[in-house]
Amino acid sequence: DTAVSQTPKYLVTQMGNDKSIKCEQNLGHDTMYWYKQDSKKFLKIMFSYNNKELIINETVPNRFSPKSPDKAHLNLHINSLELGDSAVYFCASRRSGSAYEQYFGPGTRLTVT
Amino acid sequence: KQEVTQIPAALSVPEGENLVLNCSFTDSAIYNLQWFRQDPGKGLTSLLLIQSSQREQTSGRLNASLDKSSGRSTLYIAASQPGDSATYLCAVNQGGSEKLVFGKGTKLTVNP
Numbered sequence: 750d751t752a753v754s755q756t757p758k759y760l761v762t763q764m765g766n767d768k769s770i771k772c773e774q775n776l777g778h779d780t781m782y783w784y785k786q787d788s789k790k791f792l793k794i795m796f797s798y799n800n801k802e803l804i805i806n807e808t809v810p811n812r813f814s815p816k817s818p819d820k821a822h823l824n825l826h827i828n829s830l831e832l833g834d835s836a837v838y839f840c841a842s843r844r845s846g847s848a849y850e851q852y853f854g855p856g857t858r859l860t861v862t
Numbered sequence: 863k864q865e866v867t868q869i870p871a872a873l874s875v876p877e878g879e880n881l882v883l884n885c886s887f888t889d890s891a892i893y894n895l896q897w898f899r900q901d902p903g904k905g906l907t908s909l910l911l912i913q914s915s916q917r918e919q920t921s922g923r924l925n926a927s928l929d930k931s932s933g934r935s936t937l938y939i940a941a942s943q944p945g946d947s948a949t950y951l952c953a954v955n956q957g958g959s960e961k962l963v964f965g966k967g968t969k970l971t972v973n974p
Contacts, residue, residue, distance in 0.1 A: 780960060782961070782962075784962075789966075790949070790966070790967060791964070791966055792906075792951065792953075792964040793964070794961040794962065794963070797960055797961055799960070804960065805960070805961050807961070839905060839906070841906075841962075843960075845960070847893050847894045847913045847914065847955070848894075848911070848913055849911075850896055850908045850911045851896065851908065851953075851962060852908065853898075853905045853906040853907075853908075854905055855904065855905040856904070856905050
């Protein structure tokens with residue numbers, strides 16, 4: 750009965766490679782997000798999708814490309830990985846409206862060597 | 863640009879003590895404010911959400927307050943337990959943008 754799930758949990762790869770992280774939510778939410786938590790544990794928004802449409806792109810390099818095939822899924826593809834991309838990436842979802850919380854996935858720890 | 867500050871950055875208390883975590887934000891035009899806890903190596907668990915029209919929310923031993931005009935929120939934890947040890951994050955939802963802006967968190971240690 751996992752609410753927001755991400756795969757993989759850990760990802761170790763070399764510089765220059767291309768990788769994807771997948772996210773799925775079974776909560777029936779209409780908005781999904783990607784956040785990045787850096788080495789200093791600071792969480793920052795990257796992207797937000799509402800009903801499969803991009804509504805926030807927070808000055809993220811265009812090597813990062815989110816894709817939302819349907820309302821329950823938001824995947825993150827990263828091209829030409831760099832050392833600075835090493836971080837924990839969190840997916841989140843919520844129902845639109847001020848009364849609704851964001852729910853977070855368990856995170857994907859990406860290490861670029 | 864919204865900025866969220868949490869003070870203190872770290873707090874260590876003996877078991878059983880009541881404590882207050884502070885959060886301040888620079889732009890009072892918020893949609894809601896959410897408190898989370900994060901355990902080491904884990905994701906975020908939502909604790910409480912306060913809408914901009916509300917003054918406080920309670921859940922068990924937790925009570926969160928919101929003073930939008932002064933740009934402040936507090937999270938009160940009663941009768942702290944070692945299991946409360948975690949990093950507590952405050953995040954504000956900017957009106958209309960749907961995104962959360964996070965503080966850097968307060969790392970709480972409750973000693974048995």
